[in-house]
Amino acid sequence: MNNSYLDYLAYLGVGGAHPGGLHLTKNLLGKEKLDETTSVLEIGCGTGQTSVFIVKQYGCPITALDNNEIMIMKAKQRCSDVQLPIVIMQGEAEKLPFEDNSFDLVLSESVLSFTNISSAILEAKRVLKPNGVLLAIEVTQEKNLSEEDIQELIAFYGFSQVLSEDEWNTMFQAAGFHTIQMEKHEIVMDDQDLELELATDFTITEGISMEYMDALSKHAEYTSHYREQLGFRVIRCIK
Numbered sequence: 001m002n003n004s005y006l007d008y009l010a011y012l013g014v015g016g017a018h019p020g021g022l023h024l025t026k027n028l029l030g031k032e033k034l035d036e037t038t039s040v041l042e043i044g045c046g047t048g049q050t051s052v053f054i055v056k057q058y059g060c061p062i063t064a065l066d067n068n069e070i071m072i073m074k075a076k077q078r079c080s081d082v083q084l085p086i087v088i089m090q091g092e093a094e095k096l097p098f099e100d101n102s103f104d105l106v107l108s109e110s111v112l113s114f115t116n117i118s119s120a121i122l123e124a125k126r127v128l129k130p131n132g133v134l135l136a137i138e139v140t141q142e143k144n145l146s147e148e149d150i151q152e153l154i155a156f157y158g159f160s161q162v163l164s165e166d167e168w169n170t171m172f173q174a175a176g177f178h179t180i181q182m183e184k185h186e187i188v189m190d191d192q193d194l195e196l197e198l199a200t201d202f203t204i205t206e207g208i209s210m211e212y213m214d215a216l217s218k219h220a221e222y223t224s225h226y227r228e229q230l231g232f233r234v235i236r237c238i239k
């Protein structure tokens with residue numbers, strides 16, 4: 001396979017490509033104070049499922065950024081039929097094209113693990129207003145993985161690192177966030193997904209080969225194989 005896991009997600013147009021899916025996103029956002037005055041940035045928006053949900057549900061002005069051209073195209077398609085206060089742009093999490101202190105909430109759902117983590121966290125903090133909130137959902141190493149396992153996961157997913165809870169904590173502390181809360185979750189993948197809206201939506205690029213579906217099967221295999229060793233954290237930090 002020459003393409004990366006993120007290329008497969010992009011060509012398949014997978015929305016809600018984070019543990020917990022839209023169901024978890026809705027729960028988390030329900031605990032925040034959001035209204036039409038809250039400025040939101042979503043980093044690594046993928047096909048824009050979460051950003052479109054936020055703008056429709058809360059009326060917040062939102063900026064959705066991703067570095068993948070195909071994801072950006074699909075996110076734009078998602079909102080092409082409705083007029084929404086949403087700006088969708090291509091850019092890098094490690095070099096955000098925004099002024100300091102621009103946003104009340106920065107959201108990043110299964111993205112930081114694919115980036116240069118310390119740079120992306122520092123950037124998220126820089127663009128947050130004082131007392132702004134960073135919400136992240138990130139895969140987390142629960143039990144020590146062998147070096148071989150880590151390399152296998154990095155090779156397939158394209159993670160930069162597979163961090164433990166302590167290591168995530170250290171990263172956010174080092175960036176200078178003053179309140180860091182971590183909530184532990186297990187990665188699940190079963191028949192209940194459909195009912196819980198963990199199931200994703202797809203906007204598949206025409207003419208792609210079966211190789212792409214194979215990548216999804218491989219992801220399901222890894223999820224099952226590493227279910228004891230990998231979980232995820234909902235991370236909420238305040239600047």
Ligand SMILES: C[S@@+](CC[C@H](N)C(=O)[O-])C[C@H]1O[C@@H](n2cnc3c(N)ncnc32)[C@H](O)[C@@H]1O
Nearest residue numbers: 016017018044045046066067068092093109114
């Ligand atoms: C696992 S997907 C999650 C997408 C979306 N947040 C969701 O939950 O559906 C990771 C996303 O992060 C984006 N991404 C990865 N590295 C990035 C970077 N350095 N800067 C911006 N986006 C990045 C990918 O293109 C992809 O859309």
